[in-house]
Amino acid sequence: MRVLAFRHVPFEDVGHIRPVLEARGIAVEAVDLYREGVDMPDSRDAAGLIFMGGPMSANDDLPYLRQELAILQQALERGQPVLGVCLGSQLLARALRARVYRNPVKEIGWYDIEPTAAAAQDSLFAGLPARQVVFQWHGETFDLPAGAELLACSPDCKHQAFRFGRAAYGLQFHAEVTTEMIADWCAQDANCGDMREMSRPIDASAHEIAMAELSGRLFGRWADLL
DSSP states (O other): OEEEEEOSSTTOOOTTHHHHHHTTTOEEEEEOTTSTTOOOOOOTTOSEEEEOOOSSOTTSOOHHHHHHHHHHHHHHHHTOOEEEETHHHHHHHHHTTOOEEEEEEEEEEEEEEEEOGGGGGSTTTTTOOSSEEEEEEEEEEEOOOTTOEEEEEOSSOSOOEEEETTTEEEESSBSSOOHHHHHHHHHOGGGHHHHHTOSSOOOTTTTHHHHHHHHHHHHHHHHHTO
């Protein structure tokens, strides 16, 4: 069994997702359509599709984003399990005809999210504590797609997680990050503008154990749906 993971920049990899899925015998195959010369994969026989983050906007008219939106729409029509992370969640929202737009504030660093009442009955979010610390790095948000269930929110960005159908999930936050990934993101040229806006440095290892536990819960349960 395998899943396809669509990446958008070299430094935003799947992080904790890979060991969680591989421990269940599920291979993770990276797809980098943003690179020249990469062929469009046949996603029909994949057990599931993952769409990762990136510094671009889901509204950018980029050839590989157009390709991914088409793949997402086809997957949704098939009822294929989908997981969208940050930019990936915004692409999923767009594929479901929802609007993606600038959030009133940028969320960069560690923030609390709160599960909604619907989360208590959800396959991934059931049992999540009333407040869960997560890592964020985004300046845009999205409207909740028609027919989707809101699963988590926060004071500065209402739509933090949603489910559409049985197994299509959008996560605005980064549950997949490792300490090494966060430190690397802070050093990337593509993120230097965001870093200049920070009032204090990000402690990359502040919630390392909590992130590993959350990843095991969310991505392990998503894997169980494949």
